Amino acid sequence: MYRLRFTTIVAAPLTVAFDVARALGRPWPVPLAEVESVRPVRDVYALAPGGPWRSLVHTRRFTATGAGTRVDEVVEWETVLPAPLGALADRAVLRRRVARSMRRHLDGYAAAAARQALDVVQVVGAAIVRGDRVLVAQRGGTGPLAGRWEFPGGKVEPGEEELAGLARECAEEMGVVVLPGEFLGEVPLDGAVAGGVPDTTTLRVWSACLVEGEPVAREHRELRWARAGELEALDWIPADRPLLPAVRALLTRR
Numbered sequence: 001m002y003r004l005r006f007t008t009i010v011a012a013p014l015t016v017a018f019d020v021a022r023a024l025g026r027p028w029p030v031p032l033a034e035v036e037s038v039r040p041v042r043d044v045y046a047l048a049p050g051g052p053w054r055s056l057v058h059t060r061r062f063t064a065t066g067a068g069t070r071v072d073e074v075v076e077w078e079t080v081l082p083a084p085l086g087a088l089a090d091r092a093v094l095r096r097r098v099a100r101s102m103r104r105h106l107d108g109y110a111a112a113a114a115r116q117a118l119d120v121v122q123v124v125g126a127a128i129v130r131g132d133r134v135l136v137a138q139r140g141g142t143g144p145l146a147g148r149w150e151f152p153g154g155k156v157e158p159g160e161e162e163l164a165g166l167a168r169e170c171a172e173e174m175g176v177v178v179l180p181g182e183f184l185g186e187v188p189l190d191g192a193v194a195g196g197v198p199d200t201t202t203l204r205v206w207s208a209c210l211v212e213g214e215p216v217a218r219e220h221r222e223l224r225w226a227r228a229g230e231l232e233a234l235d236w237i238p239a240d241r242p243l244l245p246a247v248r249a250l251l252t253r254r
């Protein structure tokens with residue numbers, strides 16, 4: 001079995017990184033069939049037996065990072081040639097061919113995903129930590145999410161940097177200056193958020209600390225400093241729940 005690995009950081013949310021990768025397909029002149037597809041974290045394609053390849057499997061994993069979506073790709077193959085000849089042909093031809101196709105594919109892919117990301121409504125949230133507590137906020141208003149708990153934050157404006165948007169939202173909503181820290185995670189939000197392209201919006205949550213001011217609930221129904229053990233019982237916006245382990249870990253490692 002021969003194997004090559006590639007890693008790309010794409011300036012796009014998980015959803016867009018995944019969808020654009022799927023739409024562009026694979027850079028091989030041979031037809032591959034889907035083996036597994038778990039949006040937006042993993043997809044695997046493989047070749048049906050036949051032709052000069054005994055097997056070819058292309059696995060992509062999508063991971064949220066502070067810098068964007070990391071796409072880890074592994075290409076594994078075997079040829080029908082007998083072992084010593086196969087190894088020679090592989091070193092001389094196939095390995096280079098696979099690497100060249102992948103590089104060409106990845107350059108176009110990263111650019112296409114970054115372009116599509118410009119149309120996405122991005123939501124950011126802050127897990128503001130003080131001592132062993134995190135600030136959680138209960139949504140006000142009358143919408144379907146009213147009364148649910150969330151991380152303070154909101155929609156990044158077109159052209160705005162993600163962390164600048166986070167700081168602006170915290171200032172507007174609570175009258176505080178925050179300093180973002182580490183990236184905690186990203187979850188897809190269902191449907192169209194604020195008229196954006198359906199199923200592209202994600203919530204990206206960062207840890208943060210208070211630099212100035214005491215939080216005031218200007219837009220929320222209530223703000224509360226919660227300990228790690230109190231998070232689970234709150235009536236969260238369902239999309240936020242997968243982020244709770246990362247927030248709990250942040251509080252308990254202090």
Ligand SMILES: Nc1nc2c([nH]c(=O)n2[C@H]2C[C@H](O)[C@@H](COP(=O)(O)OP(=O)(O)OP(=O)(O)O)O2)c(=O)[nH]1
Binds near residue numbers: 194
């Ligand atoms: N702020 C925040 N929004 C969340 C979370 N989880 C979640 O699904 N959302 C959704 C709710 C909304 O559809 C969207 C954020 O919109 P928002 O209304 O808070 O944003 P905003 O402050 O920019 O709103 P506005 O200026 O239009 O009033 O993301 C979360 O933890 N924090």
